Amino acid sequence: MAGVAEIPTTAPASSAAAVAVPPPPARRGSFWDWIGLPGHFISLALLFGTWELVAQFGSFNPYLLPALSTVLHRVGEDVATGEFFLKIGATLYRLLAGFSIAAVLGVGIGILMTRFRLVKWFFDPVVSVGFPMPKVAFLPIFMLWFGAYDLSKIVLIAFASFFAIAANTIAGTQGVDRQLIWSARSLGASEGTILRTVILPAALPQILTGFQIALPLGMIVTIVAEMLMGGVGLGGSMIHAQRFADSPGVFAGIIEIGLSGFMVIWAVRAIRARLLVWHQETAKK
Secondary structure (H helix, E strand, O other): OOOOOOOOOOOOHHHHHHOOOOOOOOOOOOHHHHHOHHHHHHHHHHHHHHHHHHHHHOOOOOOOOOOHHHHHHHHHHHHHHOHHHHHHHHHHHHHHHHHHHHHHHHHHHHHHHHHOHHHHHHHHHHHHHHOOOOHHHHHHHHHHHHOOOHHHHHHHHHHHHHHHHHHHHHHHHHOOOHHHHHHHHHOOOOHHHHHHHHHHHHHHHHHHHHHHHHHHHHHHHHHHHHHHHOOOOHHHHHHHHHHOOOHHHHHHHHHHHHHHHHHHHHHHHHHHHHHOOOOHHHHOO
């Protein structure tokens, strides 16, 4: 049309370069990224420092609250004499034996419950009722059935750890994307192949979450069972020290249990990161 200026349909190359979006600025690490792992121990350092100051300069009876330096000296003696490794070895043996049994049964039954209606019909009430129950209440029964030695403790640990593993296995297996299963079936994969290559890898993060819940529970049950039944172990040594009014020995047992629990939890996290190296939760770290 006459008298009307034509509007160019394409912008010149120079204008396109002028409006180019600049790259985002480099992300600065936050305070928590800067302090890193040592920052996680600040609260423990403050707690232990307060403990030492209160015990040294407070009005507490040394029998009721021995100084942290005295307790750490006892822990050092246990390490130097090898008694600490004997106690932690006995405790970890019972814990890992019971946990291994619970892992095999919990994962197996959890998967079967999502695959077969009859298995779900039978075990679903058992898991629902047993999960919230205090497992230590079954200790007298297990002592009658399996004796007062390691077998009853291991069975109790397996019993206490089973429900968390089974419940998380069920949740993880049921949460697998059904389109993945249907696609595998349409390609001619057998049910066993689907289980190994689709269901288990997809449910593995949730199953490992069950392991992370069950293992500390098993540790607690192990210590309680050793306290009630005696024998070599971290819990048994604490009761032995209490019977002889050895207050530093009791507090040293608490420190040793805390160290053992920290090592167990750290090991489980490391194993999880190793097994889920392909997963998005590991890629984000």
